[in-house]
Amino acid sequence: MSDKVTKAKNKLDKAVAKRDKLDAKIPKKKKQRLYEKESAKSTLKFSEDMPKPSAKLLDKPKGASGMERVVQKAPQNTLKATIHQEISKNEDDNVGVESVHKTEQSAEFAYNRTKSAYRHQKEKPYLKLEKAETKVQKAGVNYSHQKALASDPSVASNPISRFQQKQAIKKQYATAFRQGGQSTASAVKATVQKGASAVSTAVSAVAKNPKVWLVIGCAFLLIVIVASVVSSCSVLVTGSLSQTVGTSYPSEDADIVSVDNQYTLMETNLQAKIDGVESTYPNYDEYRYNLDSIHHNSHQLAAYLTALKLYYQAGAVDGQLQTMFDNQYTLTITSEVEVRYRTEERTGTYTTTDEDGNVTEHEYTYEVQVPYNYYILNVTLDNKGVDTVANDLLSAEELEMYLVYKETQGNKPLLFGGGSTDGSPSTDLTGVVFVDGERTGNQNIVDIAMTQVGNVGGEPYWSWYGFDSRVEWCACYVSWVLNQAGYSEPKFASCQSQGVPYFSSQGRWASVGYADIAAGDVIFFDWDGDNSADHVGIVVGTDGSRVYTVEGNSGDACKVRDYAINSSVIMGYGLMN
Structure with a gap:
């Protein structure tokens, strides 16, 4: 032994x-x-x-x-x-x-x-x-x-043979242990002999055919490659998911939009204050205005609050909003007095004596420069923009977070409305017959709007409005078209806080389902069903079952679209006269 x-x-x-x-x-x-x-x-x-x-x-x-x-x-x-x-x-x-x-x-x-x-x-x-x-x-x-x-030394020469033999012994040993129909010792002995014989035969066959080793090697290499790819994909997916979550706004959408609307209301009140300057400060000879536009980038505001608070709710960031507002907008009202001169006509007299000694009094007129005070009220509004204020107020770490959220837009680019991700081509109108699109006075609006179909990026419209860089420009486009058509409607960049209130206040607002819509009407959309306008376009016409529109910032382009006349995404219409 x-x-x-x-x-x-x-x-x-x-x-x-x-x-x-x-x-x-x-x-x-x-x-x-x-x-x-x-x-x-x-x-x-x-x-x-x-x-x-x-x-x-x-x-x-x-x-x-x-x-x-x-x-x-x-x-x-x-x-x-x-x-x-x-x-x-x-x-x-x-x-x-x-x-x-x-x-x-x-x-x-x-x-x-x-x-x-x-x-x-x-x-x-x-x-x-x-x-x-x-x-x-x-x-x-x-x-x-x-x-x-010990009984068959040839098996010990190959590690694969030894492993296979031992596994076979374990299997047979367990089987004999469970069945109990024969002596365990004899079963194991038979298993060892049978396993050794089978392994020896298999090893001999492999040794005689080198191609088998090549196939085994290739299979092993393939397994390693597949495992590596799967591992890489897993890391890639995990990394992408982590990056997406890490760059998304953590706050609830409703809270983010509500806070943004609150900031817009603060801007609306500022505009009302400026509009009422002449009533608040009467009796001035001249009012001089030097005003920046009143607007903010909604995603920049959300990025600022997220970098500052990470998670915030409506009503819990009033102090931060006021700080941002006070730093973004500076309204300066100053008065000055200029001494000016006006020409006044005066009357004088003089006398003459003739040769007979008669004295005659004569009148004449002359002009003099009379000084007077000229009262001027200077109204100046500076808008530094959210981006500049964020750079001034945030710490280095907070600023880094702000830049990330601003760049990704919190992975919610359409959170504040103003467009859609629809990248399909414009609707073909060549086969459409309009029946109800004949209300008077608006075809000129449609004609001008249709000339812009195909524009990408909206630069002519948002730059005309006064923005220095791209914004969600659907409302800028509609305002531009109305202005080009000669209408006096005030331009607006916000659908919900400016566009809808204007038409409502003029008694020219119609909700979805209104039967008498016509070419040139302004159509407002509510994508998420929260009773807040997210997007706006111009009605081209209707065939009774569908309404056809031309819209800016539809997939970042001017496109023609169509919707069911009672579509749930249509919020209502601003009716043009």
Whole structure:
């Protein structure tokens, strides 16, 4: 017997001795382990020369296995978790509830730990016996493996052969252990001989054909490449998702829009103050205005507040809005007096004496320059813009966050309306017959609007309005068209805070479903159904079932569109006279 076989035999004997020692400490309750399959029962029998499994493993305290217990308790554990979650949602509002809840949780935890400790202590001898049984089986497999190698040295020359042989022995050993229909020792011995023969045959076949090794190598290389690609894709997807989440506005959309509308209202009040200057400061000879436009970039404001607060809600950032507003807009009203001169005609007299001594008085007129005070009121409005103020007020770290949110627009470019992501071509109107689009006075608007179809970027419209860089320009486009057509409607850049209120205040507003819409009417859209206008265009006409429009900033271009006459995205119409 070789040294390796002897060493494996000694290790097996030690494992059996330790197993038997642990087995002796467990009270005997059953003489043999029975296995039930369907209605038949069979008893495992083992020959004297191989280690027999302990029959006391089945004598463990009755109860479900670990996995069975997990499955059985899953519904009640889920219910417990749900109850605790619901209590936790409301405990912040009630200190007493919170205290009771935590006491109950502690008691429940202590009870579960105690029960678990008791069960563990009760099952501990059986767990030790199971581990010892496993070591006996491993030692037995190793002993059989070494005996097989000693009887057939050719198998030991190849690591693949040794691995395959050992796996075959394990499989057959387990099968023999379960079935118990033959002596375990003889089964293992047969397995070793059969496995050694099969492995030897396979190795010989591979050795005779080098192409097989080439195929195995290529397959292995392919597996490595695929694994690498999958790993790279996983990292890429994870990174992209993380980047998207990290550059998105964390606040709720409704809060972001509400805060922006609040800022717009502050701007509207500022405009009203400027409009009322001459009433507030009467009796001036001249009012001089030097005014920047009143507007803000909504995404810049949202980026500023997000960098400052990360997450914010409507009504909770009033102070920050006021700080931004005070720094963005500076309204200066000053008076001055100029001494001016006006020409006044005066009347004078002079006398003459003739040769007879008669004196005659004559009148004459002359002009003089008379000084007077000329009162002037200077009204100046400076708009620094949100971007400049953000650079002034934010710390270096906050400014870095601001620039990221501004660049990505919080991954919500259409949050404040003003366009759509529709990139399809314009609607073809060549086959449309208009029936109801004949209301008087508006065709000139349509003609001018249609000449702009195809424009991309909207620069002619937002620059005409007074913006220095691109904004959501649908309203700028409509204002530009109306101005070019000679209409006196005030230009507007905001659909909800400027466009809709104007037509409503003039008694020229019609909600969706209005039957008498006509060419040249202004159409307002509400994409998300929150009763706030997000987009605007001009009505080309209607055929009774659909309304046809021309819109700016539709996929960043001027395009012709059409909608069902009662489409849910149509908010209403500004009716043109």
